[in-house]
Amino acid sequence: MIRLLIPFVAVVLFYVEPVFGLFSPIEVGDKLRFLIPRFLIMFLIFVGVYYSRQRALVYAIIFGLLYDLFHIDIIGLYAFLYPAVCLLAIWAVKHIHKHIAVVTLITLLLVAVLETALYGFFTLIGFIGMPFGEFVTTRLLPTMIANSVFLVLLGWVFKSLANRRSIQKREGML
Amino acid sequence: MPQFFSNKRLILLLVGVIVLVALIFFSLRDRDHANVPEQIVKDVVGFGQQLFSKPAHYITDLVDDVDSLLNTYEENQRLRSRLVEYAAVQAELSDVRKENERLKDIVGKEDDLRDFEPIHASVLARNPDQWEEKVVIDRGESHGVKKNMAVMTADGLIGKVILTTPFTSTVQLLATQDPDFRVSALVTGETEAFGLIEGFDTERRELILKRIDSAFEIKEGQKVISSGLGGIFPKGLLIGEITEVTTDDFGLTKQAHIKPAADFSMLEHVIVAKRSSTAVDGSDAGNTDEAMDKTADGGKDGDGS
Numbered sequence: 001m002i003r004l005l006i007p008f009v010a011v012v013l014f015y016v017e018p019v020f021g022l023f024s025p026i027e028v029g030d031k032l033r034f035l036i037p038r039f040l041i042m043f044l045i046f047v048g049v050y051y052s053r054q055r056a057l058v059y060a061i062i063f064g065l066l067y068d069l070f071h072i073d074i075i076g077l078y079a080f081l082y083p084a085v086c087l088l089a090i091w092a093v094k095h096i097h098k099h100i101a102v103v104t105l106i107t108l109l110l111v112a113v114l115e116t117a118l119y120g121f122f123t124l125i126g127f128i129g130m131p132f133g134e135f136v137t138t139r140l141l142p143t144m145i146a147n148s149v150f151l152v153l154l155g156w157v158f159k160s161l162a163n164r165r166s167i168q169k170r171e172g173m174l
Numbered sequence: 175m176p177q178f179f180s181n182k183r184l185i186l187l188l189v190g191v192i193v194l195v196a197l198i199f200f201s202l203r204d205r206d207h208a209n210v211p212e213q214i215v216k217d218v219v220g221f222g223q224q225l226f227s228k229p230a231h232y233i234t235d236l237v238d239d240v241d242s243l244l245n246t247y248e249e250n251q252r253l254r255s256r257l258v259e260y261a262a263v264q265a266e267l268s269d270v271r272k273e274n275e276r277l278k279d280i281v282g283k284e285d286d287l288r289d290f291e292p293i294h295a296s297v298l299a300r301n302p303d304q305w306e307e308k309v310v311i312d313r314g315e316s317h318g319v320k321k322n323m324a325v326m327t328a329d330g331l332i333g334k335v336i337l338t339t340p341f342t343s344t345v346q347l348l349a350t351q352d353p354d355f356r357v358s359a360l361v362t363g364e365t366e367a368f369g370l371i372e373g374f375d376t377e378r379r380e381l382i383l384k385r386i387d388s389a390f391e392i393k394e395g396q397k398v399i400s401s402g403l404g405g406i407f408p409k410g411l412l413i414g415e416i417t418e419v420t421t422d423d424f425g426l427t428k429q430a431h432i433k434p435a436a437d438f439s440m441l442e443h444v445i446v447a448k449r450s451s452t453a454v455d456g457s458d459a460g461n462t463d464e465a466m467d468k469t470a471d472g473g474k475d476g477d478g479s
Contacts, residue, residue: 019230022440022442066219075198
C-alpha cells in the first residue's frame with residue numbers, strides 16, 4: 001500500500017499545482033503578486049532526504065519532463081532543474097542535519113534558488129524583461145510565503161510517509 | 175569531507191547536462207508545433223488534469239453562486255430600473271437587425287467578418303510557473319480548434335490558440351510579453367480608427383494599442399474591438415476601453431493604453447471563436463518574415479489575428 005503511496009502523492013501534487021495556479025495572481029496593496037505552487041519539488045526533496053535518493057531523482061526527471069511537455073513546451077528545463085535541486089538538497093542535508101526543521105528550511109531555500117534560476121533562464125532567452133527588484137517583490141517573496149505555509153502544514157506528513165516507506169523497505173530486505 | 179561526486183558520476187552528470195541543454199535549444203526553436211510524442215503526453219496529462227480541474231471549477235462556481243445569492247436584492251433593484259430601457263433598446267435592435275439583413279441582401283453580401291461559430295471549452299490548467307501567460311483548455315483539433323483562433327470569455331477577448339493537440343489546446347493570453355503577439359484592433363466611435371495591439375504594460379496591467387494614424391481623433395473611454403482584418407479573428411470581439419492616449423516614441427503615430435474588458439486571472443470557461451468567413455492561413459511560405467514591418471499585422475510566422 002505504502003509502496004504505491006509515494007508515486008500517487010507525487011501525481012496528485014503534479015495535478016494540483018496548476019489548479020492552484022488558477023487562483024494566482026492576487027492583488028495585494030495595488031500590486032499583483034504571483035504565487036507559484038512548488039508542491040511537487042518540495043515533496044520530492046523530502047522523499048530524497050528521508051527515503052531514497054535514487055527514487056527521488058527518477059521521479060524528479062519523469063515529472064520534470066511531464067511538466068516541460070505539458071506546460072512549458074521547452075523540453076529539458078524542469079527535467080534538469082528538478083533533479084538538480086533534489087541533488088543539492090540531499091547533499092546539503094547530509095552535511096548539516098536531518099531534523100525536519102532544518103530540512104524544511106533547506107527546502108524553502110532551494111525553492112527560492114529554483115525560482116531565481118528560472119528567472120535567470122527566461123531573462124536569458126528574452127521571454128521576460130522584469131527588473132530583479134520587481135521579481136523579488138512580486139514573485140519570489142509571495143511564492144516563498146505561500147509555499148512555506150504549505151510545507152509547514154504538510155511537511156511532517158511527507159516526512160512520515162517517506163520514513164514509513166523506508167522502514168518498510170528495510171524490513172522487507174531483512 | 176567526502177567528495178560530492180565521484181569521477182564516474184561527474185561524467186554522467188556532464189553528459190546529462192549536455193543532452194538537456196541540446197534538448198532545450200532543440201525545443202526552443204520550434205515551440206509552436208507539437209510532434210506526435212508531445213501530443214500524446216499532452217493529451218494523457220490533460221485527461222488526468224480534467225479529473226482535478228473539474229471539481230475545482232465546481233467548487234469555485236458554488237462559491238460564486240452563494241456570493242451572487244447574497245447580492246440578489248440589490249441587483250434586482252438595479253436591474254428593474256434598467257428593464258424599461260431594455261425593452262426600447264431591444265425593439266430598436268431587432269428593427270436595425272432586420273434592416274441590416276435587408277441591406278445585405280441588396281448588396282449581395284453573404285460573408286460577414288463578424289460571424290463565428292463558438293466552441294465552448296473549460297480551462298484545464300494555467301501554466302503554474304506563470305512566466306508565460308498560457309492556459310490549457312479541454313478542446314482540441316478533434317473539436318475543430320485550430321491554431322491562431324481567437325479565444326474569449328463572456329467579457330471579451332483574452333487570447334489566441336498557439337498550439338493544438340487532438341484533445342487539448344494551449345492558449346496564449348493577451349497579457350503576454352511576447353513581441354510577436356499582435357491583434358488588429360479597431361477603436362469604435364463616430365470615426366473608426368485602426369491600430370495594433372502590441373505588448374502589455376505589466377505594471378499597469380493594460381494593453382498597448384500602437385500604430386494609430388495620428389489623423390484619427392481618439393479619446394479616453396472609447397471601446398476597442400477586434401477588427402477582423404488580420405484574417406483569422408472574427409470582427410467585433412470586445413477587447414477593452416482606452417484609458418490614456420499618447421504619441422509613440424517617434425511622434426509619428428498615436429498609441430493608447432487599453433484596460434482589458436476580460437479578467438485574465440480567474441479563467442474557467444472560455445469560448446473559442448471559429449470564424450465563419452474564410453480564414454487566411456497563418457503561414458504564407460515565409461514571406462511574412464521579410465514583409466513583417468510592412469504588413470498591417472502578423473508576427474514572425476504571419477500569425478496575424
